Amino acid sequence: ETGVTQTPRHLVMGMTNKKSLKCEQHLGHNAMYWYKQSAKKPLELMFVYSLEERVENNSVPSRFSPECPNSSHLFLHLHTLQPEDSALYLCASSQGWNSGSTDTQYFGPGTRLTVL
């Protein structure tokens, strides 16, 4: 596997279910990101992890819970979601997260989530 991978690629869940999205990067990067891409809206940054520490949380509802057990893996745990949470969830990684610089972010293919 190369680059950034995400599983599953598609997920359908009910509002009472609990599920998890997985992201893995094979680039040796130290920062990982979760984005939400909804129809007709710009990409929304949800969470950022740098060296396994959460450094950004952009007012995301608590029904989304991220986890970064090591620098290569990132999870997004989902519970009691709403239909408006249906979207494409993209994971990205970059070399680092440093004020004063911007490292290129590399994206995975995304997980298409549908909440019924």
Next chain:
Amino acid sequence: AQSVTQPDIHITVSEGASLELRCNYSYGATPYLFWYVQSPGQGLQLLLKYFSGDTLVQGIKGFEAEFKRSQSSFNLRKPSVHWSDAAEYFCAVGFPRYGNKLVFGAGTILRVKS
């Protein structure tokens, strides 16, 4: 606040014609600039980026972009479009004072007619 504007939601061009996608940003200093492309059902692929130096940047797939500080713009161009270029294109801007955070434009959907 920092912002990124892609004025065109949809653009249709004929195969073989030239293409220019517009991107404008709002920021008090020189940002870092990116163009990404997204095919249906896929993630974002980096086309090119500008950090400093030569304001004309070459990318993959025959794309180029020019940074114009006076116009706060970073327009993407391609001299001859191929049908496989049909996709959605996103301009993204990084602001050095704010870590590695990117602000994305709303995207421009490119349709190519034969």
